[in-house]
Amino acid sequence: MTPGARTGLEIGGAIIVAAVAAVYLPQLLELFALINATVWVSMAVLALSLGLVWGFGGILCFGQTAFFGLGGYTYAVASINFGDTTWAVPLALLLPTLLAAALGYLMFYGRISDVYMGVITLTTTLILFKFANSTAGDQWNIGEAPLGGFNGIPSTPPLNFPFAPDQQMVPEQIFVVAVICLAACYAIAKMVLRTRFGRVCVAIKENELRAELLGYDVRLHKLALFALSGLMAGLAGILFANCVFVSPTMFSLSYAGQVIIWVLVGGIGTLVGPVIGCVLVQWLTTYAGTLSWIDPNLLLGVVFMAAVLLVPKGLLPTASGLLAKLTGRGAA
Amino acid sequence: MDYAAVVALQILSGVATLVIVSLGLAVVFGMMRVINLAHGEFLMLGGYTAVLAYGRGVNLWIALLILPPIVVGLVGIVVERLLIRRLYGRMIDTMLATWGLSLALIGGVTMLFGNSVTGVSAPLGNFSVGQFHVSVYDIFLMFAAMALSMAVWAVLKFTPAGLLARGTMQNAEMASALGVAPDRVYAVTFAAGAALSGLAGGLIAPLSGVVPTMGTAFIAKAFITVITGGAAMLTGTLTASGLLGSVSTIFTFLTTPVFGEVALLIVAIVLLRLLPRGITGRFLRRSL
Amino acid sequence: MTTLLSTEGLTMRFGGVTAVDGVTLSIDAGELRCLIGPNGAGKSTFFKCLTGQYKPSAGRIFWRGQDVTGRDSFALARLGIGIKTQVPSLFDGLTPMESVGLALRRLHGEAESRRRARRALDRLGIGALGERRIGLLAHGQRQLVELAMVVAPEPDLIILDEPTAGMSAEETNRAADLIRELNREHAIVVVEHDMHFIRAIARKVTVFHQGKVLMEDAAGRVFADPRVRDVYLGKAVA
Numbered sequence A: 001m002t003p004g005a006r007t008g009l010e011i012g013g014a015i016i017v018a019a020v021a022a023v024y025l026p027q028l029l030e031l032f033a034l035i036n037a038t039v040w041v042s043m044a045v046l047a048l049s050l051g052l053v054w055g056f057g058g059i060l061c062f063g064q065t066a067f068f069g070l071g072g073y074t075y076a077v078a079s080i081n082f083g084d085t086t087w088a089v090p091l092a093l094l095l096p097t098l099l100a101a102a103l104g105y106l107m108f109y110g111r112i113s114d115v116y117m118g119v120i121t122l123t124t125t126l127i128l129f130k131f132a133n134s135t136a137g138d139q140w141n142i143g144e145a146p147l148g149g150f151n152g153i154p155s156t157p158p159l160n161f162p163f164a165p166d167q168q169m170v171p172e173q174i175f176v177v178a179v180i181c182l183a184a185c186y187a188i189a190k191m192v193l194r195t196r197f198g199r200v201c202v203a204i205k206e207n208e209l210r211a212e213l214l215g216y217d218v219r220l221h222k223l224a225l226f227a228l229s230g231l232m233a234g235l236a237g238i239l240f241a242n243c244v245f246v247s248p249t250m251f252s253l254s255y256a257g258q259v260i261i262w263v264l265v266g267g268i269g270t271l272v273g274p275v276i277g278c279v280l281v282q283w284l285t286t287y288a289g290t291l292s293w294i295d296p297n298l299l300l301g302v303v304f305m306a307a308v309l310l311v312p313k314g315l316l317p318t319a320s321g322l323l324a325k326l327t328g329r330g331a332a
Numbered sequence B: 001m002d003y004a005a006v007v008a009l010q011i012l013s014g015v016a017t018l019v020i021v022s023l024g025l026a027v028v029f030g031m032m033r034v035i036n037l038a039h040g041e042f043l044m045l046g047g048y049t050a051v052l053a054y055g056r057g058v059n060l061w062i063a064l065l066i067l068p069p070i071v072v073g074l075v076g077i078v079v080e081r082l083l084i085r086r087l088y089g090r091m092i093d094t095m096l097a098t099w100g101l102s103l104a105l106i107g108g109v110t111m112l113f114g115n116s117v118t119g120v121s122a123p124l125g126n127f128s129v130g131q132f133h134v135s136v137y138d139i140f141l142m143f144a145a146m147a148l149s150m151a152v153w154a155v156l157k158f159t160p161a162g163l164l165a166r167g168t169m170q171n172a173e174m175a176s177a178l179g180v181a182p183d184r185v186y187a188v189t190f191a192a193g194a195a196l197s198g199l200a201g202g203l204i205a206p207l208s209g210v211v212p213t214m215g216t217a218f219i220a221k222a223f224i225t226v227i228t229g230g231a232a233m234l235t236g237t238l239t240a241s242g243l244l245g246s247v248s249t250i251f252t253f254l255t256t257p258v259f260g261e262v263a264l265l266i267v268a269i270v271l272l273r274l275l276p277r278g279i280t281g282r283f284l285r286r287s288l
Numbered sequence C: 001m002t003t004l005l006s007t008e009g010l011t012m013r014f015g016g017v018t019a020v021d022g023v024t025l026s027i028d029a030g031e032l033r034c035l036i037g038p039n040g041a042g043k044s045t046f047f048k049c050l051t052g053q054y055k056p057s058a059g060r061i062f063w064r065g066q067d068v069t070g071r072d073s074f075a076l077a078r079l080g081i082g083i084k085t086q087v088p089s090l091f092d093g094l095t096p097m098e099s100v101g102l103a104l105r106r107l108h109g110e111a112e113s114r115r116r117a118r119r120a121l122d123r124l125g126i127g128a129l130g131e132r133r134i135g136l137l138a139h140g141q142r143q144l145v146e147l148a149m150v151v152a153p154e155p156d157l158i159i160l161d162e163p164t165a166g167m168s169a170e171e172t173n174r175a176a177d178l179i180r181e182l183n184r185e186h187a188i189v190v191v192e193h194d195m196h197f198i199r200a201i202a203r204k205v206t207v208f209h210q211g212k213v214l215m216e217d218a219a220g221r222v223f224a225d226p227r228v229r230d231v232y233l234g235k236a237v238a
Helices: A003-028 A031-055 A064-082 A088-108 A114-133 A171-194 A196-206 A208-213 A218-243 A253-266 A272-290 A296-310 A315-326 B002-032 B039-055 B060-082 B091-113 B136-158 B160-170 B172-177 B182-208 B212-229 B233-254 B257-274 C043-050 C073-078 C096-105 C110-123 C139-151 C169-182 C195-201 C219-224 C226-233
Strands: B126-129 B132-135 C003-014 C017-028 C032-036 C058-063 C081-084 C157-161 C187-191 C204-209 C212-218
Touching (some): A003 A171, A031 A253, A064 A218, A088 A114, A196 A218, A196 C096, B002 B233, B039 B060, B039 B091, B136 B233, C017 C187, C169 C195
Parallel strands (some): C081 C157
Antiparallel strands (some): B126 B132, C204 C212
């Protein structure tokens, strides 16, 4: 099978899974569970965005939530002011992309190495977290939208159909939109990685100096990939804002850390892995919350330590390695 | 005039706090290139040790200064043995594992002691500068920060263990060729770093109160201070604390505490852009 | 004859140390030049200045008469300079076909890149390894893969930094043959300190000593010169 055919098959598979989920889950799940599922899907988009930039660009971003939160906040503020979500969405995609591009410019053109990149991105999301937390009171209204400080913006409006402000979507429709977005992000990431640009990004992750000596502008490639991932994280923020509402938590250290966990548990260097990791960890978190005899944080913490020690490559690569061994093909 | 003196004291106390909460992390990162994300929870354990011991009638100063480093140092030995040792050289995995540890410690302590804030009141009372009151304990913390830094410096500089540690830091293979097991050095270093974190927890407990999640308030700041400081762990931490602590305190005075923290973070970003290897990556390179 | 690459008073300082000190030299099209000198003579620093990894403290670099001082590595590579580093610099997670393909993909379409990559690997005798993972290859094979990546885009000038480092005597001989063969189509600069290897390939030699050019002449005369022997034996130059 050629690589091109393989990519086509994988995208096709993702579309089928998404279609099945979009058709059947709204019928199967109760409203509360469905909204919860939408949250998970929005988180999965966030996980995918980090999986792309970290697994294929070698860029360790600790503050993916900066773009996530900014997307959410922009969406909320813009749609409250416009009274229509049609233009709020592109604006909420644009701002995180620009923030990512600006940060990327600062880091890549300054040739800052990975640990420091981690600190800078983490710091960015913490700045936004502190800022958003301090915006209680009337002096922090943007147009008609109060930023609301610690409480966030509970009145975040749900998506409406394009150019029809009075036709707001119901949770079932928003779930379908979220699933479509996840599938689209996956397909876009897969296709980008097939292009020359994508392959140069992977090569840069492998060996930056060599890519440079072959005549590729490493900084520009990293910047573009980082901006793309910022855009996807912004999209995740919009979706999240649609099923919960925006609040400073979106920027918080615990969210920022969780995204990294999802990707690591699922497997760096894959795109499906982060999605699986996200869903599994979310499920575990929810499940742990229902147990009375053990603190959920304790359970989660122990599971993460065990995961690092026992499946350091992440679940998906480990599982496919095992599968390859079982079917006797060897690890190629 | 009084006001200026009080502001100056506040700045010094902000810097001192930053030094105290960062030092344990700096030792572990500087010597082992391990980023311990459970550092905040080590502080928290130190704080709980102090509060619980005091509550059971232990002398306050023993509860604040002696017990926390011992208890958390022991915890550090266990953690190094079970977790860190298996992940040497895998920076990211170590971060993830210690993040898991951080969650587990928060969860465990919540199960044991509940989720409410407890504390000890700051000893030593206040004194007055003009119309302002200044806590004597703040002054005590400044001296504590100085004493701790000097102790770390003296250990590194003058003791055989410090020499060994510096050697391992420079070149682990060379040190092991000289017949020193890097494992042992790392184990002792991690325990020492943990003990410092525990002591920090004891020291700040009267100011911050203790609660299972208190570590999260410190980890990001400590992490940023240490990284901004760069390779030389002591000089780096001191200069970064000096700079970041001053900026954040000044902005706190001018605006609000929130913007003080925001200013700290922005300065850290700008600094890293200008000095991509941290302050001591560029200046004072030969220092400890 | 056209001058491809030249430097004028190129200087590189690190703190108080001047590693390269006012080096002026020029490489013509079709030339095969060796830069030699004992360890610490400044060859490798000079190499890194030429390839954009260091920005020189003073002096100029010209490519076909155009000032290219301070350009980034990728921009220099795009001018038509192929660069092979001392420690093989490779994409360990990729295959040789993918790597060489990537080297060509900047200039050619997908299919053409594959065709040329195949040809480059065959030319270097590693066609059979095209689909292996580079990380799994032996040291000598890795050297050849890197060379294939450098040669495939047909650069005007190839700069090789200590190409025989870590090679056996037999491998060194083969590398010498290979470099002579490559020289039929490309100008080549070899930075080296293995004298046997240089004897085997060199026509014109530039000798570095303490960051400066000690002498520059035909290979035979350089090797006969007492100053060069002194430098290699560690005696101070009078």
